[in-house]
Amino acid sequence: MVRPSFRLCHGYVVVAMTCLYAATGSAVAEAPKSSLAQLADMSLEDLVDVEISSVSKRTEKRRDAAAAVHVITPEMIRRSTATSIPGLLRTVPGIHVARLDANKWSVSSRGFSGRYANSLLVLIDGRSVYTPFFSGVYWETRDVMLENVERIEIIRGSGGSLWGANAVNGVINIVTKAASDTQGGMVTIGGGTEEEFFTSLRYGGTVGEDGHYRVYGEFSEHDDGAFESGDRANDAWLSARIGTRFDWEWDDSHLTLQGDLFGVDTSQTYATPSFQFPYTRIHDEDSYFSGGNLLGRWRKRFANDAELTLQGYYDRSESNIFTIDEDRNTFDLEVQYQLPPRQRHEILVGAGLRYIDDRTDGTDFVSVSPESQRRRLLNVFIQDRITLIENRLLLTAGTKLEYNDFTGIEIQPSLRLAWTPNDQHTVWAAISRAVRTPSLVEDGGRVASQGYPRILVALVGEDFESEELLSFELGYRVQATDSLLLDIAAFYNRYEKLRSIELGFPLLESNPLPLHFLVPARTRNNLSGITYGIEATLDWRLKPWWSMKFNYAFLEMDLRLDAASVDLISAGIDDSSPEQQASIINHFDLPRNTELDVIFRYVDELPSLGVDDYLTLDVRLGWRPTDDLEVSIVGHDLLDTAHGEFESMFVGTLPTDVQRGVYGKLTWKF
Numbered sequence: 001m002v003r004p005s006f007r008l009c010h011g012y013v014v015v016a017m018t019c020l021y022a023a024t025g026s027a028v029a030e031a032p033k034s035s036l037a038q039l040a041d042m043s044l045e046d047l048v049d050v051e052i053s054s055v056s057k058r059t060e061k062r063r064d065a066a067a068a069v070h071v072i073t074p075e076m077i078r079r080s081t082a083t084s085i086p087g088l089l090r091t092v093p094g095i096h097v098a099r100l101d102a103n104k105w106s107v108s109s110r111g112f113s114g115r116y117a118n119s120l121l122v123l124i125d126g127r128s129v130y131t132p133f134f135s136g137v138y139w140e141t142r143d144v145m146l147e148n149v150e151r152i153e154i155i156r157g158s159g160g161s162l163w164g165a166n167a168v169n170g171v172i173n174i175v176t177k178a179a180s181d182t183q184g185g186m187v188t189i190g191g192g193t194e195e196e197f198f199t200s201l202r203y204g205g206t207v208g209e210d211g212h213y214r215v216y217g218e219f220s221e222h223d224d225g226a227f228e229s230g231d232r233a234n235d236a237w238l239s240a241r242i243g244t245r246f247d248w249e250w251d252d253s254h255l256t257l258q259g260d261l262f263g264v265d266t267s268q269t270y271a272t273p274s275f276q277f278p279y280t281r282i283h284d285e286d287s288y289f290s291g292g293n294l295l296g297r298w299r300k301r302f303a304n305d306a307e308l309t310l311q312g313y314y315d316r317s318e319s320n321i322f323t324i325d326e327d328r329n330t331f332d333l334e335v336q337y338q339l340p341p342r343q344r345h346e347i348l349v350g351a352g353l354r355y356i357d358d359r360t361d362g363t364d365f366v367s368v369s370p371e372s373q374r375r376r377l378l379n380v381f382i383q384d385r386i387t388l389i390e391n392r393l394l395l396t397a398g399t400k401l402e403y404n405d406f407t408g409i410e411i412q413p414s415l416r417l418a419w420t421p422n423d424q425h426t427v428w429a430a431i432s433r434a435v436r437t438p439s440l441v442e443d444g445g446r447v448a449s450q451g452y453p454r455i456l457v458a459l460v461g462e463d464f465e466s467e468e469l470l471s472f473e474l475g476y477r478v479q480a481t482d483s484l485l486l487d488i489a490a491f492y493n494r495y496e497k498l499r500s501i502e503l504g505f506p507l508l509e510s511n512p513l514p515l516h517f518l519v520p521a522r523t524r525n526n527l528s529g530i531t532y533g534i535e536a537t538l539d540w541r542l543k544p545w546w547s548m549k550f551n552y553a554f555l556e557m558d559l560r561l562d563a564a565s566v567d568l569i570s571a572g573i574d575d576s577s578p579e580q581q582a583s584i585i586n587h588f589d590l591p592r593n594t595e596l597d598v599i600f601r602y603v604d605e606l607p608s609l610g611v612d613d614y615l616t617l618d619v620r621l622g623w624r625p626t627d628d629l630e631v632s633i634v635g636h637d638l639l640d641t642a643h644g645e646f647e648s649m650f651v652g653t654l655p656t657d658v659q660r661g662v663y664g665k666l667t668w669k670f
Contacts, residue, residue: 043541044479047073053153055069056162058338063479065428066396066416067430068157069153072149072152074149074150077146081599081618085146090601091583091585093553094110094156095107096108098611098646099658102222102237103140103235103268104140104268105140109156111577114136119467120169120172121159121164121166121167125295125297126334135436141262141317145241149177153172156489160433160434161432163400165412165436167434168469178245178247180204182214185204187202187667188668193659193660197219201216210250213247219239219240221237224236230642234267240262240263241261244258245258256295262290262291263289268284268653269654271654279450279451282654285323296313298310305341311333314332328357330356333353344387346386350380354378366445367445368441368444376405377403381399392421394417395415398413406466410437424478427475428474431470433469435466436467439461440461441459444462454515455517458521460522469493469495471491474490484539484540485537486536486537488537489535494530499525500523500567501568506518526564527565527573529559532555548586553582555577557577576609578605582602583600583601585599586598593625597622599616601616609647611644611646612643616639617639628669636660644657645658
């Protein structure tokens with residue numbers, strides 16, 4: 001429940017004064033709309049008709065999607081205050097983004113927040129970046145060049161019937177621009193107090209008569225954060241990335257080839273258990289990530305409106321984190337065929353094969369057994385989009401059958417119904433089943449968590465089954481006027497076989513020395529329960545030069561352990577995600593090609609982690625003297641000197657506060 005606080009009241013006063021000044025100030029009220037104001041030029045009808053592909057694996061308008069879908073467009077990215085993908089996701093309703101330290105994030109959908117949030121599938125151009133080691137995403141390694149992003153599609157709710165295991169509470173698909181849309185050159189450079197330095201360079205050209213290419217590179221350097229005490233932390237990070245993309249477009253087909261290489265160096269302070277007082281050892285450590293990927297996609301359209309898509313990619317990653325060396329090679333091949341429309345049916349079928357070669361070199365405190373593993377993931381899916389009433393009522397039914405080496409065959413069906421009585425209104429409903437399969441740690445890992453005199457408590461992964469979800473959703477989308485758009489979704493989720501941590505009988509062991517008792521905390525499936533909530537977005541174009549967006553999300557979690565459980569850890573999961581979140585985003589197009597963007601964001605407390613509620617304010621002032629030159633200055637987290645956002649529940653990274661900061665940025669196209 002939202003509690004009145006000085007910071008919250010102060011925030012309402014500031015936003016009210018901002019809006020009042022904009023509405024009454026003569027200099028602004030009489031100013032013509034900037035010819036460069038693309039955000040204002042994009043009507044609400046254009047916004048709701050943005051084409052997406054993540055809901056049904058085929059192109060459709062956002063207004064017709066029977067899902068809780070949010071789209072971040074290039075213009076939204078340009079006028080945001082974010083310098084990373086997690087930063088862009090902060091204002092999406094139902095998505096909780098929290099910073100653990102200066103280089104680590106928790107990004108989750110509809111609850112279950114954590115450093116390794118394991119119920120959210122993340123894709124970049126259809127390539128999964130979900131790590132099977134802990135389950136989740138190393139967001140510090142996914143530093144996509146934002147100027148290359150065409151859109152980010154965020155699906156809140158289950159996507160398992162198309163995308164497979166781990167798409168339990170949502171899917172985030174980052175779609176990059178075609179090479180034909182990034183012709184010519186572009187350079188960006190900037191820096192400030194926390195984002196110390198960042199730069200990128202991109203150039204695009206043609207390949208013969210039908211092809212286009214781009215090459216790019218980027219580098220960023222981020223400052224250390226600070227502990228709650230005010231002492232400087234050890235969590236700075238460096239990131240470098242280069243890549244290229246080629247696109248060939250013919251009358252009936254499209255071929256894409258792309259690849260990236262990256263290197264990331266992060267610092268952190270973390271704790272490991274000890275047998276001596278105070279039973280914890282503090283370490284300062286650098287972690288390293290490097291890797292690359294190659295992806296090819298060929299799409300062929302036939303005269304009878306059938307379409308064939310072939311996609312394959314190779315992904316390699318190396319990392320050293322918590323003194324664990326991990327080396328992974330992933331090969332993935334997928335085929336998808338959209339049959340010719342037949343009467344009222346549009347049928348989509350597909351199959352895929354993924355092969356993963358994992359090698360890990362652990363320590364006495366963190367390890368996986370066996371150290372070398374080769375795993376397969378096979379799947380087939382079918383989806384039928386049935387027109388019940390032409391242009392009015394659409395039923396989508398589908399299922400995915402997936403085989404994995406951990407739990408065998410998993411079935412994930414769904415039904416989605418969309419009713420559009422007219423062009424302004426859409427009502428949709430969905431019921432679906434999804435699963436989350438075990439990670440390497442849950443299947444055969446060991447993570448030491450707490451030490452005492454001659455006693456070691458360690459998480460031990462074994463006999464873990466897939467977590468299960470049965471989801472019910474209902475949504476309503478209405479464009480009430482040319483200037484007002486409302487998108488609202490409600491959900492009720494029932495979970496079974498969620499992970500519990502069960503204490504076992506002590507065992508005598510000698511590794512690590514000295515001789516001690518191991519108290520195993522074993523992974524089991526003895527947690528279940530429900531979550532429910534509501535998410536809403538209101539887009540309002542108040543004036544040609546002023547647009548506002550209001551986002552709100554409410555979440556209630558009620559999880560319970562089985563009667564026989566001896567889990568003493570999982571009880572806090574309910575309170576590790578915020579009950580309420582809200583954001584207000586204002587975009588003003590001022591005279592002389594000047595832009596002002598004001599973003600307020602409120603996040604409720606996290607009682608189980610000892611994190612208070614907080615209100616943030618970000619402000620961006622931009623100036624575009626020409627079509628090819630842009631200068632901006634951004635202030636972020638301006639209401640507090642620093643504030644905490646999250647703490648790790650299992651892995652002992654020491655949290656640091658998010659600090660107030662400012663940075664400048666210059667973008668030049670040539």
